[in-house]
Amino acid sequence: MKESKGFKETEIGLIPEDWEVARLGEVFEVKQGKQLSAKENRDGKVLKPFLRTSNVLWNKIDLSELSYMPFSESEFKNLKLKKGDILVCEGGDVGRTAVWDGQIDEISYQNHLHRLRSVKDSINNYFFAYWMEYAITIKNLYHQNANKTTIPNLSSSRLKAFPIPLPPLEEQKAIADILSTVQNAIEKTEKVINATKQLKKSMMKHLFTYGAVAVDEIDKVKLKESEIGLTPEHWEVVRLGEVVEKMKAGGTPKRSEKRFWGGSIPFILIEDLTKNNLYIEDAREYITEEGLENSNAWIVPENSLLLSMYATIGKTAVNLIPVATNQAILGIIPKRDRLNVEFGAYLLKFHSKRLLSQNIQTTQRNVNKGIVENFLIPLPPLDEQQKIANILTTIDQKIQAEEKKKVALRSLFKTLLHQLMTGKIRVR
Structure with a gap:
C-alpha cells in the first residue's frame, strides 16, 4: 500500500486521475422484484422463498428468517437470483447493499429490492457493494436521490443515474479483499462474543444449581428441596x-x-x-x-x-x-x-x-x-461464593475483551473504507 498522488475533481469528489466515473445504469442491468399480493391467483404457481429488505444488511445477507410467495415458472425464471447478483434496498434503509453469494439454490426477491447484474467486465461486484456503503453511510452522496415522500424510496431510474467510480479492475478486487478480510474478522469476533455469552448463561445455571463444582461431578452434589427450589444441601x-x-x-x-x-x-x-x-x-x-x-x-x-x-x-x-x-x-x-x-x-x-x-x-x-x-x-459458604464470582467475572472479562476488539475492528473498517474509496490509500 502507498498513498496516491495525482487527483481529479469529479461529481463524486476527488478521485485518483486513473479512476473513471460511470453511471450505474451503464454498468448494471437493474430489475425490481415481485410484489407480494394476498389476492393473487395461485393457480399453476409454486411457493418459493424470497428476500425482503430486512434480509439485506450492509454487505451481508441474513437468512435467519425467510418468507415465501407463489411464482409461476416464468416469473421465477425471470427473478431467480444468481450467485454474484447485487441487491439494493428500494425502501426501508434506502440504498443498503449486499452481494448474493448463492447460499440457497433457488430464491427470488421482493419488489422493494433492486437486483443489479453487471453487463460489463469493468466492475467487481463486491467493490461496488462496499462503495455503496461508503457513499451512503459516510459520504452521504446519494441522499437527494431518495424520494422523500411519506415513505422514502429509491426508484430504478434514480438508481441508474448514480455516478460510481471505476478504479482499475485489479485494484477494485484488492480493495474488496481488504475490506472483506476486516469484515470477516468482525463477524468472527461477534460469533465469539455470542458463544461466550451462551457459555456464561449455561455456567450461571450450573453454578447457582450445583455450586462451584465441575460439570462431570454434579452427581456427587447432594441437593435439597427448599422454598426456592433445589439447592445444594450445604447452602x-x-x-x-x-x-x-x-x-x-x-x-x-x-x-x-x-x-x-x-x-x-x-x-x-x-x-x-x-x-x-x-x-x-x-x-x-x-x-x-x-x-x-x-x-x-x-x-x-x-x-x-x-x-x-x-x-x-x-x-x-x-x-x-x-x-x-x-x-x-x-x-x-x-x-x-x-x-x-x-x-x-x-x-x-x-x-x-x-x-x-x-x-x-x-x-x-x-x-x-x-x-x-x-x-x-x-x-453458599463465603469461599464458595468467591469461587463462583471468580468464574463468572473471568467469562465477563473475555466478553469485554472481545467487545473492545470488535469496536477497534469496526473503527479500522470505517477508516479503511474512507481511505480506499477515495484513493488516499492505493492497493496494487
Missing part, C-alpha cells in the same frame, strides 16, 4: 435483608436547578446498569453536594451492590467508586462476612425473573425495598 436459604448492612434507594435532584448538576459526585441511572460490564467505574452524569442535599440521593460506598427496581428489574452492578443513584436503583451494602458483593450481583441477575414475579402491580412493573429485603436467596 442456606436466607432473606436478602439478613445479609446486608444497609439498603436504600436514591433520588434525583431537580433537573431545572442547574446548581444541582455538573458537580463531582457520580450519578448512576438504570442505563448504566445495562452494560455487559459488572463494574461501574465512572458515570455519564454528575451532581453537586447541593444537589445531593436537596434530593433523596445518598452516597453509596464503593464495592456495594446496585440493583434496578423499576421497569428493567434485576439489573445489577458493583460500584468501584462512591456514587449516588436515582430513585429507580437500590444501593445495597453487604455484610462482608456473609455476602460476597460480586456473587450477590450475579445471583440477583440470575434470579431476576423470580424477583420480577413479585413486582408491584402498577402501570409500570416495579419492586420496592420491602420486596427486595424479603427476597429469598440461596447462600
